[in-house]
Structures are given as C-alpha cells and as structure tokens.
Amino acid sequence: MSGGEGVRNPADLTELEADLAAIEAAIIIIDGLVDTIEAVTSALPTLSETGGTVTTDGTEQNIYINNVPLGIFNPICVKIDCTDHTATETIVLRVYYRIRVAGALILQDELTYAGLISPELINIDLEPNRFGVQVTIEKTAGTNRDYDWEVFYEI
Amino acid sequence: MARTFYDSLTLNDDIQLDLSMLEATGLITHDESRNHSMATLHGTILNPFWLQTTPGTYGLNMNWIYPTFDSEHYLDISAADCTNLDFTTTDYSLAVWFYWTDTGLSQVIMGKYIVSNCGWEVYVTKIGAAESVTVRHHHSAGATTRTGNYSLGWVTGEWHLFSYTRTGTTCQHYRDGEPITTVSDVLIDPESSIAEDFRIGCRYTEDANWFKARFHRPRAWSRALSADEHRLLFRLGYP
Numbered sequence: 001m002s003g004g005e006g007v008r009n010p011a012d013l014t015e016l017e018a019d020l021a022a023i024e025a026a027i028i029i030i031d032g033l034v035d036t037i038e039a040v041t042s043a044l045p046t047l048s049e050t051g052g053t054v055t056t057d058g059t060e061q062n063i064y065i066n067n068v069p070l071g072i073f074n075p076i077c078v079k080i081d082c083t084d085h086t087a088t089e090t091i092v093l094r095v096y097y098r099i100r101v102a103g104a105l106i107l108q109d110e111l112t113y114a115g116l117i118s119p120e121l122i123n124i125d126l127e128p129n130r131f132g133v134q135v136t137i138e139k140t141a142g143t144n145r146d147y148d149w150e151v152f153y154e155i
Numbered sequence: 156m157a158r159t160f161y162d163s164l165t166l167n168d169d170i171q172l173d174l175s176m177l178e179a180t181g182l183i184t185h186d187e188s189r190n191h192s193m194a195t196l197h198g199t200i201l202n203p204f205w206l207q208t209t210p211g212t213y214g215l216n217m218n219w220i221y222p223t224f225d226s227e228h229y230l231d232i233s234a235a236d237c238t239n240l241d242f243t244t245t246d247y248s249l250a251v252w253f254y255w256t257d258t259g260l261s262q263v264i265m266g267k268y269i270v271s272n273c274g275w276e277v278y279v280t281k282i283g284a285a286e287s288v289t290v291r292h293h294h295s296a297g298a299t300t301r302t303g304n305y306s307l308g309w310v311t312g313e314w315h316l317f318s319y320t321r322t323g324t325t326c327q328h329y330r331d332g333e334p335i336t337t338v339s340d341v342l343i344d345p346e347s348s349i350a351e352d353f354r355i356g357c358r359y360t361e362d363a364n365w366f367k368a369r370f371h372r373p374r375a376w377s378r379a380l381s382a383d384e385h386r387l388l389f390r391l392g393y394p
Binding site (some may be wrong): 038044045046047048049050051052053062065066067068069070071150154155 | 157158159160161164175177178179180181183185186187191193207210211212213390
C-alpha cells in the first residue's frame, strides 16, 4: 500500500466534530421552529360535524350540546330533519348559551312548530361561544317521532 | 380565517369511529366520523360519570364506586349503527386514552365480538406485576378459536394513550404514540360480528369484565395507521 493525498489520519476528527456541533445547533433551531409551527397549526380551527337521531318522548331532550368547551369555539348551525313530523305534532326548539364560567345555560331563542313543517329541513344558526351551548327539542303534542340532525362547528 | 376541515386531515382518512366526547353531560355521546354512531351510556347504579380530564377536555369515569357496588357501567352502539366496525379481512387501527384501576379481573376496554366466535376486543389485565393490554380476534371455526397479541407496562393510575394497528397477520401496539414491544400470534381474520353491538367497558354479554377506568376519545379506522400517525395522535392532545 502506498501513501498519498487520499490518506488521512483517521484519529483527527476535529473538522468532523465541528460539523457535528453545527448540525446539532441547527437541529435545536429547527426543533424550535417545528414546535412553533405545531403550536400555530394546532390552534387552527377544524371544521367538524356530528349528528344523530332524536326520538321525542315528551320531555325536553338534547339535540346538540357542548356543555364545557375547551375554550372559544365556533358552533355554526344545527340542521333538523322534520320529514317524520306530521300535522298532529307540535315541537318546541330551544337554543341556550352559557356566557360565563360555571354559569347556567340561558335560553336565547325558542321556536314552536305546530303541524306540518315545510320545507322539512330546519336550520338553526349558532353563534360563537366559550362556556357552553345547547339546542333542545320538546314534543308538546302528537306522537313521538324521529328527528335526524347534524351540527357543524369549528373547534 | 384559516381553518382545516375534519375530513381533509390525513389522520382522519377512513376513520370509522370518533367519540370526541364534547358533550360533557348526558347519556349519549356522538361520533365525529361520517357514520354518526351514537353511543349510549348505561349503568345499573347511577351512570358513567363525566369528568374533566384536563382543562376543557372531558371523559367518562366508569364503575367509579366499585368495589362498594358493582355499578355495571358501559356504553354501547347498536349493531345497526356500527357495521363499519365489523373488521374482518381489512387492516384496522384503534386508539383510546385511559386511566385504569385494577379489580383483579380482565377489563374489556372495547370490542365488537362474541368470545370464541367472531369479532375483535381489547382488554386490560393485571397478573402479578404484569399489566397488559390484549387485542383478540375471535374465530368460530377450525382448531383456533382466538388469535391475539399483547403489550406490557400499562400501569394503573396513569393516563396513557393506547393505539394499535393490525396489518394482515401482524400488529403493533403503541403507548403514548411510540411503538412498544408487542407479542403476537399470527393473526387470523376475525369472523364477522356484524350482528353484535359495539361496547365500551364490558364483556359482550354485558354482565362482567367491567372497565374500572376513566377514558377519553375512543377512535377506530379501517386502515393501518403509520407510525407517524400514531405519534401525531399523541401529540394532538393529552386527554
């Protein structure tokens, strides 16, 4: 084996160590940036949806409730399908908000629907909230019926 | 205002159940996946108790008065409303936050199954110092009635995120978003449990193996989540 320009002292890692230190410093900065980006993206609201079916029973029943939100969020609307509702039924829809920590859910709006509902799909607009929101249904006359519903919110 | 959309988050691709537990009250909790599978709370003595897990985040406390009384707390989704959880040949993934207390018995976290017949279940057990989470597939035919897998280190009295992915005949358990040692049989596809309810917190017969625990946000996907997605599940939020 002959010596030449390509031969290095394998024990001399000074340059390599300097590079590693620079890389480690860069990684720390990048980690910080990633955490910052994650904090920002985690705070972006996500438009979500859920729903179900309520079968009325003559009591006031929850359609949608977020009793203790994580913080400020944006409930957008509740849609209620009244296709099964007939001329003999009466329902009352109510919207409540809680506007202070540990306060009560306070009635803001109440709507009564007696007899046939047309068009069959009811939309209830909702407003920004921090401490709680609730939409209820109560059958006050007629037969118990199924009401499909869905809610949209940014959270 | 900038926003994201639930269905456009890659993590939510093929999500089949997401009980986000935003209600924080009442006897029904709703599903944010497109399946709208409503889970109903049950109990013979009182009901599962809504509790704050961290500021602004709620979960349920099950069988909290045990051992004074066996309060038989559980949740279920009717079979007709959980057909998308009938995992047989498909890969699937699961996730749930929980904080459990040992009762000396196996405790079913969740499942859609009949023992040694069909479906899948997840349960937690403490035997000696070994605190394990097990996932089992149930089979109705052949010499093997169950194939399963487990991981250790699921200590009582602490919140942890259990998540899981089944890929073909293999699987991987994750704790708090990180892969952990998983001991597994060669998994056989579970037989269809389409006629069974999905239950959280009890045996399929709804009469034993009560889950004495607090839990938050059970989720299920009809696909294998990647390791990065499991890590993301944890980073997205302590319960």
